Amino acid sequence: MSHYAVINPATGETVREYPTISDGELTKAIASAQEAYETWARKVDVGRRAALIARVAELHLERIESLAEIVVREMGKPIDQARGEIEFAAAIYQYYADNGEAFLVDEPIELSDGTGSAFIRRSGLGVLLGIMPWNFPYYQVARFAGPNIVAGNTILLKHAPQCPESAGAIAQIFDDAAAELGVPDGVYVNIYADDAQAAVVIADPRVQGVSVTGSERAGAAVAELAGRNLKRVVLELGGSDPFILLSTNDMDSTVRDAVNARLDNSGQSCNAAKRFIVIDDLFDEFAEKFTTALTEAQPGDPTVEGTPIGPLSSAAATARLVDQLDRARAQGATVLTSGEVSGNFFPPAVLTGVTSEMDAYREEFFGPVAALYRVGSEEEAVAVANDVPFGLGSYIYTTDNAQALRMADAIDAGMVWVNIVLGDAVELPFGGVKRSGSGREMGRLAMEEFINKKLIRIAG
Secondary structure: OOOEEEEOOOOOOEEEEEOOOOHHHHHHHHHHHHHHHHHHHOOOOHHHHHHHHHHHHHHHHHOHHHHHHHHHHHHOOOHHHHHHHHHHHHHHHHHHHHHHHHHOOOEEOOOOOOOOEEEEEEEEOOEEEEEOOOOOOOHHHHHHHHHHHHHOOEEEEEOOOOOHHHHHHHHHHHHHHHHHHOOOOOOEEEOOOOHHHHHHHHHOOOEEEEEEEOOHHHHHHHHHHHHHOOOEEEEEOOOOEEEEEOOOOOHHHHHHHHHHHHHHHHHOOOOOEEEEEEEHHHHHHHHHHHHHHHHHOOEOOOOOOOOOEOOOOOHHHHHHHHHHHHHHHHOOOEEEEOOOOEOOEOOOEEEEOOOOOOHHHOOOOOOOEEEEEEEOOHHHHHHHHHOOOEEOOOEEEOOOHHHHHHHHHHOOOOOOEEOOOOOOOOOOOEOOEEOOEEOOEOOHHHHHOOEEEEEEEEOO
C-alpha cells in the first residue's frame, strides 16, 4: 500500500491511494518555494500577500460541502463538525488577511543615547516546512500557512498520510487563488513526502524553519533534525488536559461542559479535557451525572447530521485505545462504563481509581475515554493536574474568582480556561509547555515565530 491513502474509518474501505513524491519532484518543489520567496513573497507589500490569503478564506467557504465530505471519508469526522472546522479555518485565514499589516508594522525604539532613530522591521525568513496531523486537516493548515504567508514566507506542506485528499484540496484552493491574483507558483506547495524525505527537506539550506503538530515521538524526531540543522521549530504536541472542578452553582451545566470538552472531535483533540479532577464533596454527584451524560453520546454514522461522535480515525487508533483501556483495567483501574467496540466505533468509557503507578495516569487517551480523580483540596488538585509530562491546556471551574487566578498561576499549561470550554478563537494564541511543545500558533503571536525582527538604526 502507498504511504498516502484514504481509508474510510467507518467502513474500512480503501478509497484511493496516492503516490509518494519522487526525489526529483521534491527537489523541484523546494526550488519552486524558494523561487516564489525570492521573486514574490519578499518583494511585494503585505497587502498583496494578505489579498491571497483573503481569497483562500473565501474559497474554503465556497467549497465547504465538498471539503467537509472529504474529511468524513478520511478520518470519520461527523459532517456538521467538519463544516464547523472549515468555517473556523476560513476565519483564521481572514483574521491574518485583515490584521497582518498591523502586526508587521515597524516598531520604533526610543534611543537612550545619541541622535537619529531606530526601529524593528518584521519580515519573512523564507521557505518553511509544515508537518500537519490528521485530526483537524483544514484548521491545522490554516493556523500555520495563514500567518506565515502574510508574514512573507512560502510554504511546503507535508500532511498526514491518511489525509491526502484534503491535502490536495487545500493545495488546489491555493493554486486557484494564486492564479486569479497573478501570484506565481510556489507560495504554497503540497508534498506527499515520507519521513525520510521530510528529513531531507529540513536539512536543505533553503528551508528556514519547520512547524509540526503531532505526537511526542514525531515532535522529538523533528526537533532533533531541526536542532542539528539549526532551523527554527514550532512544536504542538500531545496533551492530557485537566478539567478541575472546585465549586459550581449549576452542576448540570458544568457536566455538559465537561462532556463537550471530552468528546470534541470524537475525543481526538490534543487540547480536549481528558482528566477530570473533582473536589471531594462534589465528586459523587459529578461522577454519576458525567458518566450518564457521556454514555448518552454513542458513536454513529458520520455522514448523518447531528451524530455526536464518529468512528475513531483508523484501525491503528482504535487498537491503541483498546490496548490502553485494557491495560488500565488490568492494572487495577475501575471502569465505570464502557461499551462494545465495533470496527472503529468506540463507545465512551469512564475510568476511576487511576493511581500514579498505572500507565493510564500519565498517558494521553486520544479518544472518548475519561479518567476521574477525587481530591481533597485546591493544592491537591494542582498537584494531580501537574503530575503529567504534558502542559497544553487546562480547565478550571470555580465560583471563586480569586481561586481561579491562583489556580491559573499554579497550573503547568500554555492555556487556562476558566468556567468555559471550546473557547478557541482566531485571536487567542494556542500552544503548550513541557512535552506538549513550544512556540505559539493563532493570534498575534503566530506571526512572531518565523520572522526576522531586523534592527535598523539610522544616524541623525
